[in-house]
Amino acid sequence: MAETLLDKVWRLHTVRELPSGQTQLFIGLHLIHEVTSPQAFLMLRELGLKVRFPNRTFATIDHIVPTDSQARPFADWLAEQMTVALVKNCQDFGITLFDLGSGRQGIVHVIGPELGLTQPGMTIACGDSHTSTHGAFGALAFGIGTSQVRDVLATQCLAMSKPKLRRIVVEGTLPRGVYAKDVILAIIRRLGVKGGVGYAYEYAGSTIVAMTMEERMTLCNMTIEGGARIGYVNPDRTTFEYLRGRPFAPQGEAFERAVQWWQQIASDPGATYDDEVHFDAATLQPMVTWGITPGQSVGVTEPIPEPEEVPEAERAAYWEALDFMSFRPGQRLIGTPIDVAFIGSCTNSRLSDLRVAAEIVRGRKVARGVRALVVPGSEAVARAAEAEGLHEIFQDAGFEWRKPGCSMCLGMNPDRLRGREICASSSNRNFKGRQGSPTGRTLLMSPAMVAAAAIAGHVVDVREVLR
Amino acid sequence: MTSAIIREITGRGIPLPGDDIDTDRIIPGRFLRCVTFEGLEAHVFADDRQQNPDHPFNQEKYLGASLLIVGRNFGCGSSREHAPQALMRWGIRGIIGESFAEIFFANCTAIGVPCVTVSAEDARWLREVVAAHPEMELRLNLEAMTVHAGDRQLAAHMPEGARRQFLEGTWNSTFVLLEAGEAIERTAAQLPYVTGF
Incomplete structure (x- = not known):
């Protein structure tokens, strides 16, 4: 019988059916980082358990690392404490850590693929919702919470229902x-x-x-x-x-x-x-979000929907979004002034993203008053980009060329929006407060669109720039 | 070794308006700079509460509530278990809503906080009635899959696998998974990428 990849990989990784009716699924690759793992290791220690397959878990540090100076100890004492905990947990349990300066550190969803850890046919779990990234290789990859990180460390398995x-x-x-x-x-x-x-x-x-x-x-x-x-x-x-x-x-x-x-x-x-x-x-045309969920988007030349075009069940969320963003029904986003331009995150911080953006900023200048930063996804991406001179193109234009990390995608490190700033962002979430300021506003778009907005100082249609 | 059997949760409710409430809102990213979950309850909905003095989690009348009533797609976004941990440590023992994001649902299950869905109409009604009568006792029963509120009984739903984990006391899955014993190694040994092709 013809099977899907989901059927095959699920079957191959099934350890047993559980009494609850769920599947005990073997996890082929487990990736961990400093934010969602320390409590899991603590639980493991309290239970007196070891890591079942230490060679199938790999660690890096990405969410809380500063992207200007990465000298230890970090200025943020809490970030330093989390880093110390990760290093110790990896040492104590025999887990490979791609630490800062190792040449292999970076955003967990950038380094897994670039190191060849991510492979087709695997089950891959990580305490991070963007683990779905690794599905690009034909793997079943999904995000989990900390208690499930504990389960994978202790058993290399998860209790799951097949989707x-x-x-x-x-x-x-x-x-x-x-x-x-x-x-x-x-x-x-x-x-x-x-x-x-x-x-x-x-x-x-x-x-x-x-x-x-x-x-x-x-x-x-x-x-x-x-x-x-x-x-x-x-x-x-x-x-x-x-x-x-x-x-x-x-x-x-x-x-x-x-x-x-x-x-x-x-x-x-x-x-x-x-x-x-x-x-x-x-x-399809270049997309821009106008609201506070990634589904609230329009093509760059299209107007924000009128309330009557929005299904009634979504109308409260629609008004909440417009109120938070200070946009109007029917408004077009082209021309919306931006304060910050962010190129980075596990969505769009790879070499090809930086090349596309660099091509747009080459020989141009970031608009006055716009804070613009490029945060490469990994040390390897940074090296490759620097070998091509991309960092100089960005710096000549007025972008800051930072060190790898999650940075302003979620504002856990010092890279944050301030007040009600509007950010043209190549990241993945435009949730309220996501970029580190409770009232900060995010416009999600492609790296090319971010680069074009940084130069213009407002949202533009990148197709006009490329013409 | 098992976790506690959870058949029924009784207590007062706290209604939360809005749909698509993401985990960044439940616990903003800056509060994830920690190595334990202790104290997270102090920061639950920190930014929403700051921006809205009438936020339910600011209102004294809801203090001590144990059942959170939500709308659609509650807990979307980040996989941070800090979100259900913050709610649980605040006092939430169960969540009733129109629908839940998948990772959030799994995280709640893993810490013994059942999330059940009710119809959109019932979710709206429940939020209204709890807002009007915050002292009312609600009863979520996982055996009958019902929510009792006053003289009304609402039909509740939950995937059968998770429901059985609560009724059997196996929601803390580590020990259930360990029971597979050597079958784990046998499964691994059949995977070519484990054995080195």
């Missing part, structure tokens, strides 16, 4: 100036921020097949913003070529054997899905 599967088919060529970020924002706008609850998403179609791995990561990254915990792309030649030669990928003949297995993992032709939706890439 339903929705196939999202995107066909056609993306217009110039429209990127993977715009595709996922358009998907979330149509299906809603809770449309994916209970589902995993399989992304398919010619647009997805033509995407690079970094584009697929951006796409899968924001799956959780649409309510689905898991989003994946079937592994193909693009996946295998990306992995070839990476430090933790199989080497030599083992790599060829791995490719054979990875090919078998992909969904079979004729497999059935619980639901299927279609998108036409040619009709």
Whole structure:
């Protein structure tokens, strides 16, 4: 019988059916960081348990690291304390840590793929909702909370219920100036921020097949913003070529054997899905959010919806969003002044993102009064970008070139909005207060759109800049 | 070893207006700079409470409430368990709402806080009636899957797997998972990426 990747990977990782009716699922790769792991290690110590498979957990530090000076001890005593705890826990339990300055540190969802840890056919868990990113490789990857981090450390397993599967088919060529970020924002706008609850998403179609791995990561990254915990792309030649030669990928003949297995993992032709939706890439335009959920977005030339266009059940949230953002029904976002431009986060901080943005800022200057920063996703991304001179292009334009970390995506480190600032951001969440100021406002968009807004000082249609 | 069996939660309610309330709002990111969950209750909805003096978590009449009544897609966004931990440490023992985000639901289950859904109409009614009668005792029963409020009984829903975890006292899953014993290693040994292709 034809099976989907979800069926196959779920079956291969099933340890047993639990009395509750859930599945005990083996977790092939566990990634941890400083924010959601210390309490899990504490619970483990209290229970007197060891880490069951220490070689299947890898750690890095990303959320709380400052991005200006990373000299220890950090100025923020709490951040320092969290870092000390992570280092000690990794030492005590025999877990590999990619520490600051190791050359391998970075945002957990950037380094997993670039080190070749993330591979097709795996189950991958991390105490971070954007773990869906790793689905780009044809893995079942999902975010978990701290008690579940404890479960994985203690047993390398989780108690899970198998989700339903929705196939999202995107066909056609993306217009110039429209990127993977715009595709996922358009998907979330149509299906809603809770449309994916209970589902995993399989992304398919010619647009997805033509995407690079970094584009697929951006796409899968924001799956959780649409309510689905898991989003994946079937592994193909693009996946295998990306992995070839990476430090933790199989080497030599083992790599060829791995490719054979990875090919078998992909969904079979004729497999059935619980639901299927279609998108036409040619009709998409650069997207910008106007509200306080990632589903509240419009194409950059479109007006914010009028209240009567919004389903009645969503109208209270609509007014709450407009009130918080100080926008009006029917308003167009082009021309909206920005205070801050942020290029970074696990969504859009990889080399290809920085190249696209650098191409737009090259030879131009950041508008007066705009605070602009680029935070590369990892030490490896920073090295590669600097080797190409991208940092100089950004710095010449007036951007700050920072060190890797999660930074202003969630404002756990000193990189935060101030007061009611408006930020053009390549990150993933426009929630109230998300970027570190309780009243700060976020406009989500692609890195190209952020770069163009930084130069203009207000929201622009990047297609005009590229013309 | 098991966790406590949870069949029924009784207590007063606290109604929270709004849909799509994300975990950044339940506990803003700056309060995640910690290595334990202790004291998080002091910061639950910190920014919303600051901006809205009438926020339910600012109102004395709801102090001591144990059942939180919410709308649609409650707990979306970040996987931070700090959010349910902050609610639980504030005193919340169960959550009744129109719908829940998946990771939030799983995190609540893992710490013994059942989240049940009721119809949109019932969720609205329950929020109104609790706001009007904060002293009213509510009763969430996981065996019958009902919510009692005054003389009304509402139908509640929850995925069967999670419901059984509460009724069997297995919501703290570590020990259940450990019971698989060597079957874990046997599963691992059949995965080519574990054995090295």
